[in-house]
Amino acid sequence: MYKKKFGQNFLINENISDQIIELESINNRNILEVGVGNLALTKRIINKKPDIFFSLEIDRDIISRIKNEFYKKFIRNFDALKIDELSLFKKKNFSIISNLPFNISSQLLIKWLKIQNNYNCINSMTLMFQKELAERIIAEKDNRKYGRLSILSSAFFNIEKKIDIRKEDFFPIPKVDATVLKFTPLKKNKINKNDFLKLEKITSFFFNERRKKNEKKIKKLFNDTLIKDNRLEKYFSLRPENIDKNEYYKFCKIL
Structure with a gap:
């Protein structure tokens, strides 16, 4: 049922799902989610009445198991690493809320940083990472975890740690804990x-x-x-x- 190759670890703690949703302004906004999972965030995003909402899911089996046609109409069977987000939202700004698949989270982050560099079209991002990766993203100098991801991310966003999540709050249980980060765009990017x-x-x-x-x-x-x-x-x-x-x-x- 759960496919390791897609980095599938589904959040099962509903209180934490509620906390994640409250970190973002959703009503009448354009929202992107990556990884439908068990609909933990998907349902909550839809209930907040976004203007345009897409949830990207690469695993057809997961989509086929969703019986509720109302939720299903928001889901697209796309590879998030290959999708053109600007075309998806018809060149309108959007926000991203996602319990990211652990195996591609850093690749997705770099992709979105490039989009922000080129178009300044991301209003905000609330993203869940493996805890160790999150610590690297928010690390400051003179810290052994400080490096490329921290420097690249901070060129475009102010980044705050919001929620630490125990590995036991997922199914199947991953090997590590997770952390939710909130990315708020800088008024002016740090690089040309x-x-x-x-x-x-x-x-x-x-x-x-x-x-x-x-x-x-x-x-x-x-x-x-x-x-x-x-x-x-x-x-x-x-x-x-x-x-x-x-x-x-x-x-x-x-x-």
Whole structure:
């Protein structure tokens, strides 16, 4: 019944489902959900009367088990990694509320960050991740969990931890606990639209060997003139996790 390949762990604690829904403004808004699961969020979103609502579900078997035709009409059998959200909502802004499939949650997040970079069309996101991944997303510098996801996400959103969820609140029970994060768009993105790929490149380059100090990395990315003019020598003796997010955004501008 439950398919590991789709990362299916269904939330069964109704109180937590209620708490997640209350984190978002839904009435008359455009809402996207990924993963129907046991309809824990789907029913509640529909009851709040969104303007346009789509719930994406890749597993046809799950959809076939849903007998209520009213709920079923909101569900689309699509792969969330491949769907064009802008076309789905006819180029209107939308919010995302989802107990994300654990196996593709980071990929989905990166996809939505790219969409926000290009179109600024996401009003908000309330997303559930595995706890360890959530901790990486909200980590700040000087923390061993700080890295690419935190820097990329914070270029577009203010991110708050909202709810910790025990693994026992799911069925089947996963190996780890989960955390719900709320993403609120920044008034102005921290990077220029054309710099997203640069930021991906820079953060990958620095954090692929996160325990090594930065001198060789900086000298490989920037020429001597750029290093001198921007005083990048001050980062030589540090490690990637010791550099503030805003400094990585500056690296994009000077690269």
